[in-house]
Amino acid sequence: MANSWLRLWHDMPNDPKWRTIAKASGQPITTVISVYVHMLVDASANATERGRTQPNAEDLASALDVETESIAAVLTAMEGRVIEGGMLTGWKHRQPEKEDGSADRARAWREKQKEINASANENERDRTPANTDKDKEEKKLKTPKAPLSTFEVPDWVPAEQWAAWLEVRKAKRAANTAHALDLAVRKLDKLRADGQSPAAVLDQSTLRSWTGLFPVKSEGPAPVTATPKAPSSYQLAAEAQRQERRNAMREAGIQ
Numbered sequence: 001m002a003n004s005w006l007r008l009w010h011d012m013p014n015d016p017k018w019r020t021i022a023k024a025s026g027q028p029i030t031t032v033i034s035v036y037v038h039m040l041v042d043a044s045a046n047a048t049e050r051g052r053t054q055p056n057a058e059d060l061a062s063a064l065d066v067e068t069e070s071i072a073a074v075l076t077a078m079e080g081r082v083i084e085g086g087m088l089t090g091w092k093h094r095q096p097e098k099e100d101g102s103a104d105r106a107r108a109w110r111e112k113q114k115e116i117n118a119s120a121n122e123n124e125r126d127r128t129p130a131n132t133d134k135d136k137e138e139k140k141l142k143t144p145k146a147p148l149s150t151f152e153v154p155d156w157v158p159a160e161q162w163a164a165w166l167e168v169r170k171a172k173r174a175a176n177t178a179h180a181l182d183l184a185v186r187k188l189d190k191l192r193a194d195g196q197s198p199a200a201v202l203d204q205s206t207l208r209s210w211t212g213l214f215p216v217k218s219e220g221p222a223p224v225t226a227t228p229k230a231p232s233s234y235q236l237a238a239e240a241q242r243q244e245r246r247n248a249m250r251e252a253g254i255q
Helices: 016-025 029-044 057-064 068-078 102-126 129-142 159-171 178-193 198-207 233-251
Strands: none
Touching (some): 016 068, 029 057, 029 068, 057 068, 178 198
């Protein structure tokens, strides 16, 4: 059965003989290489004798969309250069009957891996539950514990207000990681630089159940009590007249 593939050598596209054949046939190098590739395929598919080709100029011309005379010129120029008596020169050198055994090596490697895996699985099944438990305990002892995250609160942060605010964050399920607390201290320090009281800022967030820190909101100015004005002279005179009328009415018995 003929092989379904063939080999090309690295220098094949730039082989100097293509230019020689192109000049001898008066045809482009692209046509010369295309004809040769078709001949390689034909020779590889020859089930009787690999390497032997019987190119048909008319069929090649139809496949490559060129004139039959151009293909005939190329085939004539190839004779004695890349083909001799219907055999492609260098075929046995470049297309050996026996392959390099890469497929066999890959198959052998896969079989070896299967044996190794099967042996490992067998050893695993032979292990007793006691040994397994012991191995787990040893693994626990060998596995280093991750260090707990620690955070040192600066001295200028009021401890009581800070602890109360952390309780709010815990109740709100906000993670009190070292990084989060560091960001909070940075924000509190900035507010302090702006004239805010750290204790007041913390108390505000605790009172309002905030997980963040914000400037203290002003409650607004205290209401101003209006000072009563002294009555004017006109108001005093009018009031005196009203009083005189009331007195006169009482004297006349008019209620």
